[in-house]
Amino acid sequence: MSKITNQLNQQLKKNSENLIIKDESRGLWFSGEEIKSDVDIIKNSLMDLRVGHGDVVLVCLENNGAYPVIVQAIWEVGAVVHPISDTTPAIELQQELTEHQYAAAIVKDDLTTAVTENRAVTIVDDSLVTALHLTIIRDQNIVGHMDQIPTENDLALIMNTSGTTGKPKGVGITHELLKNAVDHDIESHEMTQADTTMIVMPMFHINAQAVSMLSTRLSGGRIVITKKFSASRFWNQVRENGVTWVSVVPTIVNILLINKKANEAYADDIKLRFVRCSSFALPLDKLTSFQNRFHTIILEGYGMTETASQCTINPFDAPKVGSAGKPFKTELGILINDKFTKEANQVGEIAVRGDHVIKDYMEPHPDSFRKDWFLTGDLGYLDEDGYLFVKGRKKDIISRGGEKVAPAHVENALSQLDCVKEVAVIGTPDELYGEAVTAVIIRQDNQRLEDTRQDILNHAKKSLAVFEQPTKVIFVDDYPRNATGKVLRVKLRNQILEEAESIGA
Numbered sequence: 001m002s003k004i005t006n007q008l009n010q011q012l013k014k015n016s017e018n019l020i021i022k023d024e025s026r027g028l029w030f031s032g033e034e035i036k037s038d039v040d041i042i043k044n045s046l047m048d049l050r051v052g053h054g055d056v057v058l059v060c061l062e063n064n065g066a067y068p069v070i071v072q073a074i075w076e077v078g079a080v081v082h083p084i085s086d087t088t089p090a091i092e093l094q095q096e097l098t099e100h101q102y103a104a105a106i107v108k109d110d111l112t113t114a115v116t117e118n119r120a121v122t123i124v125d126d127s128l129v130t131a132l133h134l135t136i137i138r139d140q141n142i143v144g145h146m147d148q149i150p151t152e153n154d155l156a157l158i159m160n161t162s163g164t165t166g167k168p169k170g171v172g173i174t175h176e177l178l179k180n181a182v183d184h185d186i187e188s189h190e191m192t193q194a195d196t197t198m199i200v201m202p203m204f205h206i207n208a209q210a211v212s213m214l215s216t217r218l219s220g221g222r223i224v225i226t227k228k229f230s231a232s233r234f235w236n237q238v239r240e241n242g243v244t245w246v247s248v249v250p251t252i253v254n255i256l257l258i259n260k261k262a263n264e265a266y267a268d269d270i271k272l273r274f275v276r277c278s279s280f281a282l283p284l285d286k287l288t289s290f291q292n293r294f295h296t297i298i299l300e301g302y303g304m305t306e307t308a309s310q311c312t313i314n315p316f317d318a319p320k321v322g323s324a325g326k327p328f329k330t331e332l333g334i335l336i337n338d339k340f341t342k343e344a345n346q347v348g349e350i351a352v353r354g355d356h357v358i359k360d361y362m363e364p365h366p367d368s369f370r371k372d373w374f375l376t377g378d379l380g381y382l383d384e385d386g387y388l389f390v391k392g393r394k395k396d397i398i399s400r401g402g403e404k405v406a407p408a409h410v411e412n413a414l415s416q417l418d419c420v421k422e423v424a425v426i427g428t429p430d431e432l433y434g435e436a437v438t439a440v441i442i443r444q445d446n447q448r449l450e451d452t453r454q455d456i457l458n459h460a461k462k463s464l465a466v467f468e469q470p471t472k473v474i475f476v477d478d479y480p481r482n483a484t485g486k487v488l489r490v491k492l493r494n495q496i497l498e499e500a501e502s503i504g505a
Contacts, residue, residue, distance in 0.1 A: 002150045002175035004182070005075050007218050012036040014220075023065025023130060024198075024237060025227040030130050035069055038128045042073035042136070045124045046104070046147070049138040053078035053148035055103035056158060059204075060093065060111060062086040063227050066131035067203045068213055070106060075156060075175075077147035079103070082158040083204035085485065090114035103142045106134065152176035158362065159206055160482075161305040168482055170362030171305045178210065181308035181356035184329040185215040188313045189245070189276065189299075193220030198243045200229040200252065202485075207278065210309040212247050232261035239270050247276040250415070251422070253290050253298070258418055258444075263293075272296040278303060278310070281322050281390065283416045288321075301325050302388055306374055308356045312388045323387040324380075330354040332388065333373065334381060340373065344384045349394050350376045379406060396489055398427035398435050403467040405437055407489075410470065413463040419444050419452050424479055426493045428472065428500075439470040440492060442478065449475060 001009075011020075015032035022029045051057065057074050059081055061067065074081045084096065086108055093114050097105070105115050112135060116123070120140040128134055138144075150156070156175045160168035185191070197216045201208040203225075216223050224241045229252055237243070253275070256262045274297045275290075282290075287298055302324030303310035311332065314325035333340035336348035351373040358374065368375050379391040392406030399405075407425035414423045421444040427435035439460075443452055453473045460469040480491040 002075070002152055002154065002156075002179070004156070004175050004179040004214070004218070005072065005150060008072050008075075009036075011217050011220060012039075020217075020222050021065055021068060021130070022222075022224045022241065024224050024241075025064065028065065028130075030065060034129045038066065038069045038130050039073045039076065041126050041128060042070060042134070043076050043147075045126055045136055046073065046077045046079065049104060049122060049124065049136065050144035050146070051077060051079055051104045051138065052145040053150075054154070055079045055142075055144055056082050056101065058097070058102045058105040058107070059083045060086055060088055060105070060107040061203070062108060063199065063203050063208075063225050064131060065225055066128055066134060067225065068217065068223070069128070069130050070134070071209075071213075075150055078145075078150045078154060080155045080158055083209070084160060085202065085204050097139075101142055102139060103144045104139065105137045107137070109135070112137065150175055152179075157206075157209065159204075159209075159305045169365065171358060172362050173206075173305075173308050173358065177308050177356050177358065178214070180329075180354075181210055181310075182214045182218055184356060185211050185309055186219045188310070188328045189215070189274075190316065191215055191219035191221060195219065195221035195244045195273070196224065196242050197221060198224040198226060198237060198241065198246050200226050200234070201247060201249070202228075206303075206305045206309055207247055211276065211303075229255075231255045231259035232265070234262055235265040235267075235270060238272065239267075244271075244273045245276065246272065247278075250277060250282050250286075253277060253282060254286060254415065257286065257289055257293065266294060268295065270294075274299050274316070276301065278324075281324065281412060283412055284321050286416060299325070302390060304376065306358050306361075306376075307352060307354070308358075311352050311354075314387075320383075320385070320387045323383070323389050325388065326386050327352075327388070329356070332382070335370070335373075335375065342382060345381055347379060347381045347391060350378045350380045350388070350390070352376060396426075398425075398437055400427075400430070400433045400435050400437060400467050405468050410437060410439070410460075410464060410468055413460065413468075414439060414441075414456060414470075416463070417455060417459055419447065419455055422479070424487050424489065424492060425470070426489055426496070428493065428496060430471070436471045437468065438472040438474060438496065440474045440476055440479070440496065443475060 012032040019029035115137050122138040124136045126134045152175050155172050156178050157173040159171045199208050199212045276299050278301045299314050301310045301313040311330040312325040313328050331353050333351045334348040335351050353373050377394050392408035396407045397404050410425045411423050422442040424440045428438045430436040480488045
């Protein structure tokens with residue numbers, strides 16, 4: 001048995017009478033014995049359906065207390081978990097099933113028809129302690145395999161990660177890579193059995209899977225699983241469940257700062273050890289305001305699906321604001337002109353390697369690898385103290401009059417404004433400068449468009465170099481996104497250009 005599945009079983013046995021996982025939406029805690037019982041129910045059903053070694057099971061569910069159970073049961077028969085967003089439309093789900101070989105699927109009720117349509121299937125309904133019911137749909141056109149104890153080299157997870165073209169890449173993560181990543185998370189976050197984490201991130205992301213769920217289980221702690229993030233309920237959930245740390249993204253930090261109900265619910269009796277934040281660097285004022293207002297520390301880090309979570313993290317005793325921290329159990333280099341360097345203040349493509357980093361995608365992408373390095377596609381540099389600063393995506397760089405503009409840098413600056421709910425910065429054609437820096441905004445409030453536009457332009461003049469300041473500000477209701485929720489920049493750019501052409505702009 002792989003180390004990770006063995007340790008998961010040990011945790012359940014050790015905590016057979018202890019309440020260790022809570023389904024927050026139902027207000028129910030579950031003991032190790034109850035969770036083990038449910039794992040066995042699902043495991044036996046998969047075996048009866050001949051879903052076993054190497055078979056891939058698609059999981060399309062909202063966050064709930066059964067999610068850790070499902071993952072463990074699939075691993076115990078030697079199968080592979082492929083989680084996707086529970087908001088995936090039926091037509092996209094059907095396309096996913098057509099393009100890939102899934103022996104079985106576990107989906108929410110309103111997607112059952114999409115899975116069963118035009119397919120020969122066997123359906124099993126399991127009654128679980130941790131869920132009202134669970135439907136396993138077996139595709140009879142896919143040859144299954146006998147169950148087998150997984151080894152370290154077997155795949156544990158297949159995750160979707162965003163590509164610049166919008167088509168997700170498949171990331172295959174073995175039991176060994178995942179175990180290494182989780183061990184690093186436990187050590188760097190100083191997790192113990194005294195910790196309780198609350199999962200507010202979607203379970204189809206590596207962040208929730210590895211950093212929150214698996215790291216907490218293997219360190220002996222407790223987990224509270226929310227259906228989704230709620231600003232108005234967040235602090236009460238933390239207080240009532242004795243939560244000691246939470247993993248979030250900058251958007252959640254911003255919302256908690258400005259949400260009236262969240263601020264009213266917070267009190268000094270809440271004691272979070274830390275809040276882990278990733279995706280992009282928080283502006284200094286937002287980070288400081290959050291730490292002062294809610295009396296905790298924010299640890300910023302840098303990672304991705306391809307590295308089974310984090311590569312860098314700010315140390316507890318020496319965080320550096322604006323940075324993604326120092327490499328942790330990861331070797332990091334900067335690729336400039338086909339050469340790798342670790343010299344300070346040299347901007348180039350971030351490259352990583354380590355015992356938790358993939359060697360290839362599910363489909364060949366040779367351009368993403370150089371020797372034994374994984375090329376992240378992100379631009380950044382190391383400072384004199386070895387801290388990483390991320391500047392943006394390599395392929396998203398805007399060229400304006402010979403100057404290179406990193407969209408992430410502009411986005412970070414504009415996201416400081418309370419009137420900005422979300423911002424995506426893209427390059428659009430400009431006859432004089434080549435490309436215009438175009439800010440595409442989802443608004444937070446209902447003030448006049450022109451007032452909001454002026455606020456954005458005024459703020460940009462104060463916080464950005466002249467060549468980085470947006471020359472166009474466009475308002476939209478939402479962005480085109482892929483299955484993982486990431487903004488499809490190429491599609492957004494085309495959409496903006498088509499709309500401009502239609503009105504003769």
